[in-house]
Amino acid sequence: MKTTSPKMTVTLGALTVVSYLAVSTLHMGDLAAMVGGFIPARLSGAMVTGALPLVLTPLSATLLHAGLLHLGFNLLMLFYCGREDEVALGRAGVLSLFIGGAYAAALAQYVVGPHSMTPMIGASGAISALVGAYAILYGQRLPSRFSPEVARWLHVAWLAAAWIAVQLLLGIASRTEGVAIAAAAHIGGFIAGLLLARPMLRWHYRKA
Template identity: 55%
Template sequence: MRLPPSRATFVIGALTAVAWAGVALTGATEMAAVLAGFIPERLAPGGDAMTSASYGIPIAQAVPVWLTPLSATLVHGGLLHLVFNLLMLGFCGRFVEVVLGARGLVALYLVGAYVAAAAQFAVDPGSLAPMIGASGAISALFGAYALLFGERRGRLADHRFGKALHVLWLAAAWIGFQLLVGFATTQAGAAIAVAAHIGGFIAGLVLAKPLLRWRYRHA
């Protein structure tokens, strides 16, 4: 199947790649993570001062905390991190954009970024570790892709219960996968924002159909 041009997906991917390249070329990846990443502790009273003291970086230079769920999507820890996210964005985004349109895709991406940050804050509100990468926002696209293009099996597929069961199965599978990945990376000494990925995915499941109805509201 030949898909129409996915302009919004391409623009998001290009901006993400350019932002990473600019940071990587200056060698300021760690500083960018602190100044542009989402740090839950910054939302607490005195959180900026604590963050500044912990990293030795003037937090006054940082992106306003309410914008960091978005700016964090432009910062990646390395080339592999970036490439994996761009592959996921390119694969899921172009299919989702065909169904939801460019505006719907951008809206889902932005909301997914904020829901991912909120989920990460909910599980670790005092964390000083920057959450970076577009994985949370892309998880929302993956959730929408799974709901819109996932194959339903069984006799219940044509009933509401069957549809609800399908959604629950997708959510359980994604959550289980993220928990396994999180456990593996923790054992290896790294960290992954599992809650952010789960939150983004659930946002995609919840918003896919409303955004579809919104796109064709005048049809």
């Protein structure tokens, strides 16, 4: 069966790469993190001179990465899960998941550190929503003594644990002073993907 090309997934990946190259070439990583990163304390009233409007920073943060390892792994998961989600949910669905995941990630990071001045950067939270949706949409029914529904949620739990564990390792490997690669954000994004996948699938095929 012929499917449309994952144009939205490719577009998101291309924007991420272009942003990383521009920031790296200009050696503006630290400044970009303060200007475009999500800083939880701003929701608690803290002021940051020259920063983008707070409401935009969960999105601008997705375009900033701490290094090639951080960028490369995020792109790998974006293309692996995003293209499959796009087959099921369409371009608007993937974009909505990405944006919803970005804001859910920022909210989760705020909950665990409401007074933190450390900027959160990276697309991991937004991509976590794509991973969560992928787990729901394409969860394998494991051949076991468990019921199909239990097997599906075991698959989801395994994927969530693996994703978070790898992100923690990447956070350690890519640690940059003053920049957070945040586990809470990944969990928030993943949960958003789990919750949004089926409603968005029904919405996408509402006229079928």
